[in-house]
Amino acid sequence: MTSTSHTEARLAAAGLHLPAREGPAFDYDPFKVDGDVVYLAGTLGKEKGAVQNLGRVGVEIAEEEAGRQMQLCGLQALNWLKEAGDGDLDRISGVLQLKCYVACTAEFDGISRVADHASGVFMAAFGDDGRHPRSVLGMMRLPQNAPVMIDLIAGIKK
Numbered sequence: 665m666t667s668t669s670h671t672e673a674r675l676a677a678a679g680l681h682l683p684a685r686e687g688p689a690f691d692y693d694p695f696k697v698d699g700d701v702v703y704l705a706g707t708l709g710k711e712k713g714a715v716q717n718l719g720r721v722g723v724e725i726a727e728e729e730a731g732r733q734m735q736l737c738g739l740q741a742l743n744w745l746k747e748a749g750d751g752d753l754d755r756i757s758g759v760l761q762l763k764c765y766v767a768c769t770a771e772f773d774g775i776s777r778v779a780d781h782a783s784g785v786f787m788a789a790f791g792d793d794g795r796h797p798r799s800v801l802g803m804m805r806l807p808q809n810a811p812v813m814i815d816l817i818a819g820i821k822k
Contacts, residue, residue: 757820
């Protein structure tokens with residue numbers, strides 16, 4: 665393992681960097697590895713120990729802020745994938761499935777645009793291996809009153 669993985673170098677070239685890793689607030693595992701698959705728990709866009717701007721998109725949260733937090737969700741997810749790979753993001757073979765959740769009003773029609781910010785993180789990190797099937801869901805409320813959340817399934821090299 666090198667100090668900076670090829671994956672992290674691709675992120676840096678895209679102007680992205682891994683933030684400080686934020687742990688789960690409750691009693692659950694942030695990921696589970698089973699064979700060559702990593703299952704990641706719901707990941708919020710936490711900064712400094714908490715989601716900084718709370719509420720629903722279209723009421724308390726602007727679409728731009730939701731996109732920023734969705735990107736942060738993707739970067740936090742990479743932190744957990746890095747841990748699953750024993751500190752080496754190059755052990756992640758790609759994203760197998762991504763689910764994006766957006767707490768929003770019934771009238772908000774931009775949930776796919778918001779989700780694109782997470783998808784962009786994984787494509788920047790893993791190139792073609794970061795392309796993925798995706799579900800995008802509009803929700804009434806998310807944990808901790810966060811505006812966005814993701815979960816995903818990724819492949820891992822032994």
